[in-house]
Amino acid sequence: MGSRPTSAARTPNRLSGTTPLYSAVKQMILDRIANGAWAPGHRVPSENELVAELGLSRMTINRALRELAIEGTLRRVQGLGTFVAEAKSSTGLVEIRAVIDTITERGNRYSASMVINEEERATPDVAEELEIGLAQPVFHTIIVHCENDLPVQLEDRYVNPALAPHYFEQDLTAITPDQFLAQRIGLTEAEHAIDAVLPANWEAKLLGVGRNEPCLLVRRRAFSGKKVATAARLLMPSGRLNIHSRMHIKL
Amino acid sequence: MGSRPTSAARTPNRLSGTTPLYSAVKQMILDRIANGAWAPGHRVPSENELVAELGLSRMTINRALRELAIEGTLRRVQGLGTFVAEAKSSTGLVEIRAVIDTITERGNRYSASMVINEEERATPDVAEELEIGLAQPVFHTIIVHCENDLPVQLEDRYVNPALAPHYFEQDLTAITPDQFLAQRIGLTEAEHAIDAVLPANWEAKLLGVGRNEPCLLVRRRAFSGKKVATAARLLMPSGRLNIHSRMHIKL
DNA sequence: TAGTGGTCTAGACCACTCG
DNA sequence: GAGTGGTCTAGACCACTAA
Known part of the structure; x- marks a missing residue:
């Protein structure tokens, strides 16, 4: 940093390859x-x-x-x-990745099977999550995501038809609903909550685990502007699909 | 953006209060x-x-x-x-916050009780996590964090004495170990993994939950340079302490 | 009023990629 | 060589904060 350039004739400030x-x-x-x-x-x-x-x-x-x-x-x-700035307590950010990315990056085979794929009327719970009126039509898909044919994630998703009228025209076992929605609609915001639960009976069956197997539950809502485009429950049996991260601490 | 300034006389580019x-x-x-x-x-x-x-x-x-x-x-x-850039699949970042921040921000009372606080010899597991030699001395603390006297997190932590020789001189029920270490040592990196588990017997007792209550388990390692400063298991009964976030999607 | 950060400009040199 | 992004400068005007 020492070479102070004079005003008119400019001395070169950087040697080649020097840091800026x-x-x-x-x-x-x-x-x-x-x-x-x-x-x-x-x-x-x-x-x-x-x-x-x-x-x-x-x-x-x-x-x-x-x-x-x-x-x-x-x-x-x-x-x-x-x-x-004040020292940040070492609070960390954890990335929630798309299943398909995690699986393919591990060099494994991804597959998915559609369990439910239909238009329904919003129940009170669903209406509240999607922030729409009661009994409004909603798209509902349940998909089991597999890694080498082993179920690793159960995706139970509701989609707001007003924002994604072409949702069902897509082959949702080839492309992740999240990917499709991100590309098709302009998703601007997302909301996540992580919890630990025991699976319901039908969930345990679809995942091929026992009812006493603890599962990670990620609830995700994605927004387009101020409207909720989709709300999903992602249920993952412990140990099969990890959520992890390594990151720098700012200070 | 319309006002193209001429070269010599500069027309004002911004009206007061305009976006840059x-x-x-x-x-x-x-x-x-x-x-x-x-x-x-x-x-x-x-x-x-x-x-x-x-x-x-x-x-x-x-x-x-x-x-x-x-x-x-x-x-x-x-x-x-x-x-x-290619569309990011709506992969999300979730923030893992310090317990004490979460609790105090909710306007509730934080307290903690020390269960174990001693110097031990590294078992194979601990040695591997801290990346130190077998049977090396390590600091071991187990703390129960409470919100309004209800246990919300069980913290089982090992600390590398070489990096934090004064670990025990601190009142670790008043300040979070993570906070102390972040301030005292220069923590540069952190690693997180989230899982769902059922608590062990002694863990369930300390948390005051049943053995069938699923718990979130966050494993955190914090680094100072290339050395592991501390490794902690944070066990949280479902529903008591949420991990959540809302964030913008880049694209 | 003096000092601070926030922004903007016109012009310059450089390293890099491509044809 | 022409075009691209990467960096740097000297000088300018502004909004904000404080004494």
Whole structure:
């Protein structure tokens, strides 16, 4: 960072293959935080101060600080300053992946069988989940997803026909309903809840497990704008399909 | 976006309270993708083309495209161009939060009781999880976390003493071990796996549930650099402490 | 009013990919 | 070589916060 370019004739700021300057600035700040020099809440030098200290343009400094703010390392307040963010307790994000991706990435064979595929009238529960009127028509599919013919997930899904009138025209054993809906409708938001349950009788039968086998239950709702496009219960016998992740901690 | 500023005299680009230009560009691109005009894989106009089309500076266009790339909506390849990313199947991220945050945010009272708090020798299982030698000393704590005195989580944790020699000097019923470790050591990475299990006898007793009550099991390992700082099993009776999230879908 | 971050511009050099 | 994205600069105007 040392070569301070004079105004007119521009000295080359980067040697070939060098890390970008904004990136070096980010790293310098991360280092000062890591070694304890800047504790959480500490006030980071202003953009202008860093411009003077490092001999870089303000846009470069700004990009470094802005990205660190987006990444959660810093907090910025207009008119006030930039501060080291409070330490995040190591709360983690876990990714819920599409079954088919998990299976094919493991090099295994994916198959699915359709159990139910019909238009029904919304019961009170379904109406509430889809946020539509009682007894409105809804599409209902139940699919068993298999890895090498072993059932790994039971998908019980309701779809709002107003948003996906062509839902049934698709071969839903070839493409995941989630994939289809994501492509066909513009899904903008999703909601997840994870729980542990014991399977109902019919669920245990379809999955080929005992009634005392604990299962992961993921309830997922996907939205298109403010409307609920689909609500699904994904039931997975313990041990067959893992939910896991490894991730960096911001600070 | 219409006011194309002439070169010398600068016309004001923003009315007060207007969205930033780079933000408007992002929205425009997102709209074109949403309404199907630009399908996944479609080649987005180059920065220079957008500069000409929209009458903005290249830096502004660049910021819009760069942020959309970071957010996963676009893919950029130097020398080639910018493309609409493939539709993400609606795979979701779920946040695993610190118990204490969840409880206090609900306005309830958090308490904890220490069940075990001692130094032990690593069994084969523990040695493998912590990636240390067999029979090495390890810190072992078992804590029951309660919401309004109702047990909601059983935390069974092993800590690598080499990384956290002062682990026992802390009042671990007042501050979460995860919080302490995040602050004291520099935790850099975390690993999670979620499963559904039935509790063991002693676990069921501590949680005050029946042996047939399915429980969520979160296995978490936190790293400091390449070394495992701590490995924990977090056991949660169904229904008492939910894991959930609502999030935007990138595309 | 002075200082801060938020944004924008016009122009520049570079590394990369392709034909 | 022409075109692409990646980066950097110097200078500018703005909105916000504080004393």
